[in-house]
Amino acid sequence: xxxxxxxxxxxTLSEEAFLTINCTYTATGYPSLFWYVQYPGxxxxxxxxxxxxxxxxxxxxxxxxxxxxxxxxxxxxxxxxVSDSAVYFCALGGLNRDDKIIFGKGTRLHILP
Amino acid sequence: GAVVSxxxxxxxxxxxxxxxxxxxxxxxxxTTMFWYRQFPKQSLMLMATSNEGSKATYEQGVEKxxxxxxxxxxxxxxxxxxxxxxxxxxxxxxxxSTDKETQYFGPGTRLLVx
Numbered sequence: 106x107x108x109x110x111x112x113x114x115x116x117t118l119s120e121e122a123f124l125t126i127n128c129t130y131t132a133t134g135y136p137s138l139f140w141y142v143q144y145p146g147x148x149x150x151x152x153x154x155x156x157x158x159x160x161x162x163x164x165x166x167x168x169x170x171x172x173x174x175x176x177x178x179x180x181x182x183x184x185x186x187v188s189d190s191a192v193y194f195c196a197l198g199g200l201n202r203d204d205k206i207i208f209g210k211g212t213r214l215h216i217l218p
Numbered sequence: 219g220a221v222v223s224x225x226x227x228x229x230x231x232x233x234x235x236x237x238x239x240x241x242x243x244x245x246x247x248x249t250t251m252f253w254y255r256q257f258p259k260q261s262l263m264l265m266a267t268s269n270e271g272s273k274a275t276y277e278q279g280v281e282k283x284x285x286x287x288x289x290x291x292x293x294x295x296x297x298x299x300x301x302x303x304x305x306x307x308x309x310x311x312x313x314x315s316t317d318k319e320t321q322y323f324g325p326g327t328r329l330l331v332x
Contacts, residue, residue: 148224148324148326149311149313151320151322194262206264211259213259
C-alpha cells in the first residue's frame with residue numbers, strides 16, 4: 106500500500122548547521138508530496154509541497170525536490186536556527202478520489218544554540 | 219488565510235463522561251474535514267473523514283459509536299468521544315481541505331481522561 110518512510114529522530118544539530126531529513130515514499134499513481142512541521146504544543150502547519158516530479162517546494166529556507174526516480178522528497182536547509190526545533194512530517198496525498206494524506210512517523214529536530 | 223480552529227484546546231474529564239471537540243474553518247468553506255489522533259512521539263493516525271451533510275467514513279479499527287462525528291456545515295465538524303476512558307487520552311487534531319492538494323490543520327485538542 107501507499108506509505109511514507111522518513112528518518113528516525115531525534116536529530117540534534119548546532120545552530121547554522123546544514124540539515125537533511127530523508128523521506129521516501131511508496132505509492133501507486135502520482136502523489137503530491139508534503140512536508141508538515143509541528144512546533145511544540147501546536148498543530149501541524151504545511152511547510153512546503155510539490156505536486157509533480159522535479160518540482161521543488163520551498164519555504165522559510167527549507168527546500169525539498171520531488172524525485173520520482175528515487176521516490177524521495179528529502180527536506181534540506183542550509184543553515185538551521187534554534188527556532189526550527191520542531192517535529193517534521195513527510196506526507197503524500199492527492200491519490201484516488203479522496204483527500205487523504207498519509208504521514209510518515211515524524212522526525213524530531215533539536216537545534217542547539 | 220486558511221485558518222482552522224479547535225475548541226477546546228485542552229480538556230480534562232472523568233471516566234464515563236462524553237466530550238465534544240469542535241473544529242471550524244474560519245475563513246473558508248471546507249468540503250472535507252478529517253479527524254486524527256496523535257499518540258506521544260508518534261505520527262498522526264487518521265480516524266475518520268467527514269463531508270458536510272453526509273455520514274463520516276471511519277478508518278479500520280476506529281469505533282463509530284465511540285467517536286461520533288457530525289459535520290453540520292461547511293465550516294464546522296464535531297468529534298464527540300462518548301463514555302471516555304483513560305485510554306482515550308490523546309491529542310486530537312482536525313484538518314480541513316478544499317481540494318485534494320492541501321489540508322489545513324487545527325491546533326489540536328489535548329484530552330485527558332481521569
